[in-house]
């Protein structure tokens with residue numbers, strides 16, 4: 001490897017948790033002298049941070065590795081490392097099956113990267129790749145790995161509060177690839193968020209596969225998600241978000257904190273997955289249809305300006321037309337602000353893969369998917385249009401597509417908003433009035449004088465108190 005020009009390109013698959021892991025990878029490599037680049041063509045090292053949740057993850061790794069193989073023909077000093085869930089699950093098989101891969105590292109071995117890269121370099125020099133697989137694949141540890149995160153944004157920060165999940169929904173690979181639930185101690189989380197607030201971050205996003213189960217693995221009953229949120233309301237950080245919620249684990253305490261005027265953003269992403277109790281049972285979800293609809297009603301009553309979004313799987317094994325109709329009806333009743341809707345596909349290693357036959361035909365899955373997408377689009381547009389005329393607070397994320405002089409951001413309830421404003425509003429909180437809406441989000445105009453609207457509304461109220 002050319003030691004004078006250490007450049008790394010990181011390709012991330014999957015959810016926000018994996019994106020945050022990539023920030024950890026970037027931080028470890030920055031300490032080892034690497035700088036991030038935006039394409040594999042200009043890199044000396046390429047890292048794939050993989051995910052098993054989507055379809056055919058192994059094939060995707062091999063197909064992307066094919067691109068790197070071609071780049072290696074022009075740049076023999078290029079190295080390829082594979083991390084994330086696919087690496088954790090397949091380990092040596094991945095290394096043996098694809099000669100382009102130089103090393104493989106598990107979900108808990110990110111801090112080992114500099115050593116692995118060095119080892120891969122020596123193995124290549126000695127021409128002993130097959131004899132000496134370069135891998136670090138520790139078992140998932142009891143504690144969450146502490147990493148020197150190099151964050152992609154200077155105003156929005158991801159903060160892990162839990163890893164893993166102990167719920168074992170029948171379709172889900174997470175408990176097998178990331179292990180059982182592990183929670184960070186509240187003191188560590190509060191210290192990290194305090195530091196981010198001091199550095200000028202406007203928003204933190206608390207991450208966990210199931211944030212509402214926070215603390216369930218710890219002995220102290222006072223350590224729970226509601227109390228963590230309450231403690232975070234005392235910090236001078238303007239916005240706190242969280243994802244994802246699991247309906248069976250959301251407590252009345254969490255709904256109560258959400259309903260108070262504080263820095264916790266009014267958005268709950270909680271997966272319902274199906275509207276049929278029969279299917280929910282086969283999925284091993286811990287909630288029923290009625291429980292879920294009651295939960296939606298309780299959240300909407302406590303947080304009228306809130307936004308509830310969801311995930312749905314269509315075509316789960318055994319899902320009949322009647323089961324599907326119940327999902328359609330649930331969508332109509334719950335009126336989600338948005339929904340990620342997927343076709344079921346069996347994942348080796350999960351309970352449903354071994355227990356059930358994937359018996360809903362592909363065309364039928366596609367029909368059900370299209371039907372729900374169409375319905376949800378209509379509901380999303382209608383829910384967005386209810387915001388027209390209201391005043392909202394937007395965190396400006398950057399220039400908007402659609403012309404110069406336009407910026408886009410996110411409201412507290414996580415809707416996209418586009419408004420006229422200068423590029424240097426990026427990273428600032430702006431008050432706006434909603435003037436229009438469609439399926440994609442909101443359109444607005446900034447409110448008041450500029451100095452006034454650039455003042456972070458919540459931070460301005462609380463910064464004095466917290467000192």
Ligand code: SF4
Pocket residue numbers: 165166167168169172173174175209210246
């Ligand atoms: S609660 Fe979510 S992460 Fe946990 S097993 Fe179920 S689907 Fe997977």
